[in-house]
Amino acid sequence: MTAVALAVTDGMLHFELSLACEVFGAEPTGLADPWYRFSLCGPGTVRVGRFRLEPEHGLDRLPLADTVIVPGWADIDRDPPAELIDAVRAAHEAGARVASLCTGAFVLAAAGLLDGRRATTHWAHTRELAERYPHVTVDPDVLYVDNGSVLTSAGKAAAMDLCLHLVRADHGSSIANTLARRLVVPPHRDGGQAQFVTTPLPEPGNHPLAALIPWVVQRLDQALTVEDLARQARMSSRHLGRHFRSVTGTTPLQWLLTQRIRRAQELLETTDDTVDTIAAATGMGSATTLRRHFNRTVGVPPDTYRRTFRSQARTGPDRSGQPRA
Structure with missing residues (x-):
């Protein structure tokens, strides 16, 4: 069971x-069993907005976690508490994966975890982060950045994207997508491996x-053209393009x-199919074509992507010696 400390x-x-x-921390039923071992760690009673929280453990417990989340x-405009900075740094040095949500990146930067790394935060504060921490490569155009042991996200909805990305890495895409549906959020928006935001499927509705x-999604193995889509939709290619811009924000x-x-x-995540087989199943035609588009879009080759997600999702002992979910 993976230990997650907030x-x-x-x-x-x-x-x-x-x-x-x-x-x-919600332990959703019907997903991975066991789920995460979740705990709040802080220096006694803390105030968050209008609320007060009673953490279960002190900040000195962060180095015992497999993953540390910094909200x-x-x-x-003021520096984070020194004890928080020290605890986050100690957790990373102990081998924990450390992820910040929104402006939590300022805590990671203060701890030196972002030096020499690419990172992001809420778009309104990217310039401040870059000016205050010049050794950080701040990218204002992405949802989140995954550097392996250090991850950062932009604000609000992007924080959810990063959390689901972590679940996806730990438990696979099927479980992450099921959790996303329960939370009524997009199942997967890339943002860490490349400066690219996937176009999610539009919500079903009257458009x-x-x-x-749905007709297209069921035929991704076919060499569909814009003319094929226009013919199926019974409209001109130009009319189809206008509707795609309106509904999805991009071209057909x-x-x-x-x-x-x-x-x-x-x-790549759920099968052992060869790249050639996957190229055929996705309408790419050849492994060469798939590799070119995949590398340009995602930022890594298909084989690298498979090794990353399959190795992280497979069962193995965590740092406490217990089996992972």
Whole structure:
């Protein structure tokens, strides 16, 4: 069972804190069993907005966790508490995976964990983070950044994306997607491996593409063209393009490529199919074509992506010697 510790002190943002509690501490039924071993760690009673929390453990317990989550830091104009900075640094040195949500990146930067690394935070504070910590490569255009043992996210909804990314890495895409559906949020938005935000499937509803999109998703193994989509939707290619812009925010071809990449990710994570087989199953035609588009979109080759997610999702002992979920 993976131990997740949420580091809390006075001045944390309650939304990001609550979000982490919901994802890692709620013990959802019907998913991985066991779930995470979750705990709050802080220096005694702490005030978060209008609420008071009673942490179960002190900050000195952070180095015993497998994963440490640092929620958003409300007052970025002042330095985070030294005891929090020291505890987060000690946890990382002990081998913990450390992730910040929103402006929690300022805590990681103060601890020196972001030096020489790419990182992000809420877009409104990226310039401040870059100016205060010049050794950090701040990227304002992504949802989250995954450096392996150190992860950072942008604000609010992106914090949820990062939490689901962690669940996806630990338990696989199927469980992460099921949890996302229960939370009524998009199941997977890439943001850590490349400066790219996937185009999620539009919610079912009364829009001009409501019947077309499921039809396309069921035929990703076919070499579909814009003309094929327009013919199925019974509209001109130009009219189709306008509707795609309105509903998905992108062009039909870019949306289709995104769905092919997402399907390839699922197959890489959940099957032992060869890259050639996955290329055929996703309509890419050849392994060469799949590798080119996958590397450009996701930021790593398919084989590297598979090793990363399959190795992290497989069963193995955690740092306490207990079997992982």
